Amino acid sequence: MHPDWKEHLASHGALFDESGASHFGNETAERRAVTAGPVLLDLGAYHGLIRASGTDSVTFLNGQLTNDLRRLQSGGNLLAGYCTPQGRLLAIARVFRHGSDYFMRLPLDLRDAILDRLRRYVLRSKVTLEQADGERVTFGLAGPRAPEMLRSALGASPDESGSLESGDLTVLHIPGPRDRFELVGSVSSARSLWSTLQNEGARPVAGHWWKWFDVEAGIADVGRDTQEKFVPQTVNLELVGGVSFEKGCYPGQEIVARVHYLGRLKERMYRLHLSRSGDDEPKPGDAIYAPDHAQATGAVVQAHAAPDDGVDLLAVVHTSSVATGELHWRTPDGPRLDLRPLPYSLPHPG
Known part of the structure; x- marks a missing residue:
């Protein structure tokens, strides 16, 4: 975890264990807030990022993943599987674009192995693959009023399965039974937006509740x-x-x-x-x-x-x-x- 981001979370009451921010002082109240919302969740202990940059990024990733990344050329975000030659899933990633770069968000404990495997197939492709979560942080916003809160803070919020770029921030709408957004950006931008959303009434809760949101939405994850x-x-x-x-x-x-x-x-x-x-x-x-x-x-x-x-x-x-x-x-x-x-x-x- 980036030390400046950890300091920011601590200033908002976060208590930490080996996996990150375990809770924000009142686990019982946080459990109630998960369904009542809106809530803020630090996702850095669970999500890793791989960035693909270069003129062949889309062509290369399209040759590796189950989805068609050409759909992202006008924005949005999508899920994609990464399979063995036998069609068995090695990982499921959420893929989005910021500027000319493409990002794969996947479980943190799979990031390095998937990055190494992808790099084996670059060959002559004009694409650079690198870890990106060291320079960016990821957090979530979920629950009632989440779209309105983003519109108040950023001037807009993405539609279903959409994305929004605001400076170095990327905001992703996650489909499901409740309003949910992933936000990815620099520490300084993330700190500012987190504080704004918390001041608007969003309650910080432990990041592991994001996994329950995925279960509720029927979105699978593949782990080790x-x-x-x-x-x-x-x-x-x-x-x-x-x-x-x-x-x-x-x-x-x-x-x-x-x-x-x-x-x-x-x-x-x-x-x-x-x-x-x-x-x-x-x-x-x-x-x-x-x-x-x-x-x-x-x-x-x-x-x-x-x-x-x-x-x-x-x-x-x-x-x-x-x-x-x-x-x-x-x-x-x-x-x-x-x-x-x-x-x-x-x-x-x-």
Whole structure:
């Protein structure tokens, strides 16, 4: 974490652990604020940035990612998967443009490995890939009045899946059931905007709540424990605009296209809820069981404590098992998981 940014957060009441700002002095009140909003969240402990600059940036990234980055030439932001040649996801990135540069926002603990892998394929392309989160900070704004607060502070706010450049700041609208924005910029710009938004009534809360917002929105994340476990469609990546079936080749493109045009998808990602039972919580990669399967019928993609009670999670599960209406965490007779709605429709299986 940039020392000036850490100092800024501390001046606003942040208390820190090894992962960053753990809370701002009252965890119970912060938990309530997550759903009441508006809230501010420091995301630097969770998000890394890779910048691509040079005349071949779009062509190069289009040859690596599942989405068509030409859609960003007039602004906006989008999700994109980075796959193995077998079509298995190594990472899911949110991609946006600032000026002539393109940025991939992805989990911080995957940044270096993904950057090294991408650099292997640069060859003669006129593109430079480098870490960018050392010079920029990322924070979030979510909840009621968030668009109005940005319009008051910046003069405008981006539309759905849109982006806005204001000096060295980039503001990204994140689609989902509640108003949510990611803000990326220099420490000085971020400090100024954070303070303005807090003075307007946004409450600082721990950054890990951003992960719960993703679960609520049905947006998958791939971490170290789930790399190479899923193809894009099983985590609903095409349903949240993360896959283009019209663009050219990229690693795993044949597999992804075959699943789309010819395959019968037997697994999908669902939103589930676990009532609180002790201190143990689901983790990415944990098994899901159902009465119709002797072996595991699915796996947890990501999970986070719910603001009210229990744990909300996203899990890839056999569609036939979901139809039985009975799913269990970790063992066939483990704690029961309840199905919760996603903010988008799943295609009918078959």
